[in-house]
Amino acid sequence: MHDEEVASPNQTPSEHSTSTSTSTCSKYESRDFSGSVFLISSDGRLLKLPIPTRSSRDPLNWSTMKRARAFIAIFFFSIMGLVLVQGPSLMFAPLSEEFSDEDTRPFSLILLLSAPTLFMGFGAFLWIPLSLAIGRRPVFLLCTVIMLLATVFAGTAGSFYQLLISVCFQGLAEGVNTSMALLIVIDLTFIHQRPQAIAMLWCVVGFVSGCIFSFVPQMVNAGTSWRTFYLIWIVPSALSVALVFFLVPETYFIRPAVAFDGRILVQSATEKVEIYQRWEEVPGGKTLPEIPHRSSWIRDLQFWGTTRGGWGAMWTCYPQILGCFVNPLIFWVALLNAVVFGSMLSIGETYAFVLSGPPYFINVHYTALVNLAGAIGSLVAWPVSGKMIAWVSRRLAMSNAGVRDAEHYLPAFILPIVAGITSIVIYGLAAQHKWHFMFIYISYGLNSFTFTSLATANTLWITEAFPRWAAPALVVLGGVSYMASFGISFSIKPWVASQGIAGANIEIGLMIAVVGFVLIPIAFWGKRLRQHIHERWGTSAMGALRPQ
Template sequence: MPSEIPGPGNRPNQGSVYLITSDGRTLSLPIPSDSLNDPLRWSLLRRSLALASMSMFTVVSLIIVQGTSLFLGQLGNEYSSIPFRIDMLSSIPCLFWGIGAVIWVPLCLAIGRRPVFLLCTLILTGACFVAAVSQSFYVHLTARCMQGLAGAISPSVMILMIIDMTYIHQRPLYIALFWCFTTVLSNIGLALTPLIISAGGSWRAFYWVWLVPSALTIFLALFGCPETYFKRYPISFDGHILAQYENGKTTIYTNWGEVPKGKPLPVEPTVWKAGSVAKNIIFWNRTTTEGWQAVSAFPKQLLICVCNPLILWVLILNALIFGGMVLTCSTYAEVLQEPPYNFSFQNIGLAKVSPAIGAMLAFLSSGILTRQSIHFLAKRNRGVREPEHYVPSFILPVITSSISLGLFAMAVHRQWDWRWILLFVGLDYFSAISVFVSVALWVTEAFPLWAGPAIVVVGAGGYGLSFALSFGIMPRANSEGLAKTYIELGLLTLIVGLVGLPVNYWGARFRNYIYSKWTQE
């Protein structure tokens, strides 16, 4: 009979992982295979090049997507006769971040992560060029949609790529490092936006300048990032048959007849043919993917995740906190350029230092502090890491988001010193980056069999809802006042965050119930 070893005493909890041994050693799970294509066996150089390629693309896409908010005034002068609000150009990429996640995640299950990455670099570069040469609002708007579509790979497929390349105990640090420091670098790049536009004499200079590094990401993806997807088949180990999942759960069988799909066939070596050079380059180092069958099963898994209250909770929380950050970032530039602050266009760019500092502090919170707290809680739990151990990481961003939204509104309403405004903008950035890392860890570790669909739900749904929030709340703010609207949003964020208390106590029981009803292993 097969036996499961997620932890001492054969604990059956789905998502639970035996991570720390009795002598204090942290286990490296999943166990790497013998294949050199297994990303867990990559050299430090190979892994570093892959992460650098992904980070470069993310930094450039974040700059291109967010940069428009800094020169909406110039765009308003050029597109003065349009029937839409000009800030649609800065907010609509959030909507297409959501749409892109729904497209890219199932596609990467069928053809691999690498081809999707290459496709997104081409789309981003093409969209940047179209925006630079656009002569009408509608062409520019289309280019902005495509920029958001391409950038959607970063908070979705790239999170799965990092999970592919790392052990379980490394994931909090690596995901936080990736998301926090790409945000830091993108804000430093955004600080240069007014200087670029002033030197170029037009807002189009922004797109022309960033077209070059965008094109560079194509070559980095092509030559620096191998395929990260790798399916580990059951293997013979110490007289037993060992099968494992990405969440670290291991099942041991006594013979191959007990394995559900039997003994795997030998992996056929890659054969290079002269007529398929381009295909071999695109699918370089390709390992077996789930295939198009996974795409057909994806809608059902997506529906399960949407109906899952534990995922729905973090979806709404991510939407509120990210939407609050989008609101403050789209508001503070305009506020600081008006009396009594009278910031120049160049000084507005320097104000981006505040979000950069907020993102840097988010790494200390969501990366280092979360890793230490998980290790402590797992050690207390007889070495078993539960997904609920990630729930405490939501506490700080929920509190800082709720407070900063209310105080930002008060600072604007009562015209406090400009330093206060930048402080609250930085806190909003800190909250949004921290909560995204916590959300990504929670949904992928709590529901590892649905990691892709779960990332889509919290990514696509979260950013889609944040677009609706940021686009629809301004009329309410104009009618009821900025202070009242932002304070209400902060209180709503706090209330949704409090749902984490019962999740922390009863989450494991509810997870097991969901798996027993909705999965077939």
């Protein structure tokens, strides 16, 4: 087994133990095995990788406040988009009063709940490849504008079809938050910061949106119709456009070769650092370093441009997506995510009917408070999926001579899988046998914990195990999962009618167990398979974490 090793620029040349072009003696043979990074030095210090440049355009060189402002804009738009997309699920009663079966033909009102997820999947297939061509900032701004216009159109919709078109465009815009926004978070963070940053994104968004969902019925009842909900959110939608425009500069940055202490440092697309003695030894010839320049707010506000890869990078991404789809170590994550999403749909589509029926007869205002349980579940997932996996992966890396393998993130899947099985089984039994209503709330909270912590684990695994394919892998994860959920949403009610609510949900729990506990060991022991996949098909770096 061979692992790659990188050195911190804070070390002296004598402290470098990486292979160079003029020396073949090293602690580890220098091979470009993506997903294996020498992250912890011999004295236990975490190395800050990738190595920032001196350029003010390098997001890793931004001040803490500048990065924090970018995170605030991302979080705000993610929260707002999730609330808008899931809003119709809590307004089903007023929507059904206005739109009869005749008004919705040949569709049904349930399409307002499922169509946005389909377009979220489409969004992943569109926004990530497009960001490789024109950059992250223009794509993000475009999505905020689409969300604003769709919200205005939804608030003034005069027919079911107008509302349907609106929520579809909202889903398309929301797709950026579950796909390309994750690449922005990766752009803004060092390797050792990513578990916490990604966990914070999923958990905070889940917590705040869950709290807001609890009050959606009050928003609707405060006005004359369901349109009030959309009209209220026009102002936050407009604010998100301004926040992204002013607070999120372009984060897509290619790090050039740099000279340090008589050595040439070249960072590869997999975030590996190669050390050379002379510029002439650098592959492709001498590369001019990035020329430092003063930070300019005018440059930060530029909203259109192209990346070095250009439109060719976008079109190259689609064959990579196909390659990721047939990659077993990526496809199983998308499959697990789809099954867990199916458990969310099973609870989400039925809990209101269960709580409003006998023996509970709970008012819709209190039924919506189940989202507070979901918010708590999302918040609890933060320390578990962020802090814990960061600690576990660090310990495993230290026991592995400082080399952090992508497989060190696999323990992050254990708790989500156990919680997912527990939540869906408890829900099915509680709904079938009329247990105390608190079991419904507990199962909902556990299910939210499952989704949030699993989203963090999924993102870390596919981006760190296959950094060359980070962008197309996120397309497969987000696109396939959300598009599959569209089909699953139509099967929940027939499934429950056929097997009973307990039987259907227990079967979903068994599916989560099979997909999770069978395939995680395969992935853990499949490091050589991962390396073989990289050696044979991983030559293109257009969709990499650090595109070259």
